[in-house]
Every structure is written in structure tokens, then in C-alpha cells.
Amino acid sequence: MEEELKYWLAFSKLEGVGSASLFDIYEHFHSMKAAWIASALDWQEVKQLRKSTICEFKENQKKINVDKVEEEFLKKNINVITIADEKYPAELKNLPDPPAILFYKGDFLNKDLSKALAVVGSRKCSSSEIENTTFIIKSLKPAN
Numbered sequence: 263m264e265e266e267l268k269y270w271l272a273f274s275k276l277e278g279v280g281s282a283s284l285f286d287i288y289e290h291f292h293s294m295k296a297a298w299i300a301s302a303l304d305w306q307e308v309k310q311l312r313k314s315t316i317c318e319f320k321e322n323q324k325k326i327n328v329d330k331v332e333e334e335f336l337k338k339n340i341n342v343i344t345i346a347d348e349k350y351p352a353e354l355k356n357l358p359d360p361p362a363i364l365f366y367k368g369d370f371l372n373k374d375l376s377k378a379l380a381v382v383g384s385r386k387c388s389s390s391e392i393e394n395t396t397f398i399i400k401s402l403k404p405a406n
């Protein structure tokens with residue numbers, strides 16, 4: 263996994279850091295690694311972030327081991343692509359609020375996405391939400 267991607271993953275583990283915040287962070291620092299190691303003072307220059315968010319981020323950051331986050335995704339065979347990657351699907355980039363990070367299994371990057379379906383979910387969902395989503399997705403699969 264590339265060095266920069268580890269930091270995107272680490273940011274994805276932080277509560278309260280969604281796609282909009284990730285865009286602002288990446289736009290300001292031009293590197294998620296640079297953002298990760300930046301001081302709280304540097305963070306105050308990032309637009310859209312409140313001081314309380316910055317303090318919470320810096321406190322929670324201490325609890326995340328960047329290399330362990332990477333291992334977690336590798337062990338689960340989860341692939342990751344960020345909006346900064348040239349392989350990020352153009353169809354998604356053109357959305358008004360595209361996801362900053364895509365987590366996926368399998369290989370969709372070299373496929374025709376004109377008839378694709380993506381399921382976007384919460385980081386924290388109930389067992390019934392997982393069960394219902396699984397049922398819907400299985401019912402959409404072609405018979406063959």
C-alpha cells in the first residue's frame with residue numbers, strides 16, 4: 263500500500279471526519295501525511311474546521327497507529343481508492359458530493375460502470391441494516 267494511502271485510512275478512522283472535511287484537509291495540505299503530522303496551529307488555517315474539531319482530532323490522532331490501520335484493511339482484503347487517485351472513477355468524481363474514499367472488494371476499476379450500483383453505508387450500522395442491505399443486494403444479482 264502506498265505511503266500516502268495509509269494516512270487517508272487513518273483519517274477515515276477518526277470520528278467526525280467525513281468526505282467534506284477530507285477534501286478541505288487535502289486541498290489545504292496537498293498531502294494527507296503532511297496533514298497528519300501538522301501542528302494544531304497549522305490546522306487552524308484549514309477552512310471549515312472549528313477549533314473544537316481540531317482539538318478533538320489531535321487528541322484522537324494519538325490513539326491511531328497508521329501502520330496498524332493499514333494492516334487491518336489488508337487482513338480483511340479490503341481495497342481502497344481515494345479521490346486523489348487517477349484511477350478514481352470519473353462517474354463518481356462528477357457527483358456533487360463524491361466520497362473521498364472508496365472501500366471495496368473485488369475489481370471494479372477496469373470495468374464499465376455505466377450500469378453499476380454502489381451501496382454507501384454508515385461506519386456504524388445495526389445488524390438489521392446489514393441484513394436488509396444484504397437481502398436487497400442479493401435480490402439485484404442476475405440469476406447467472
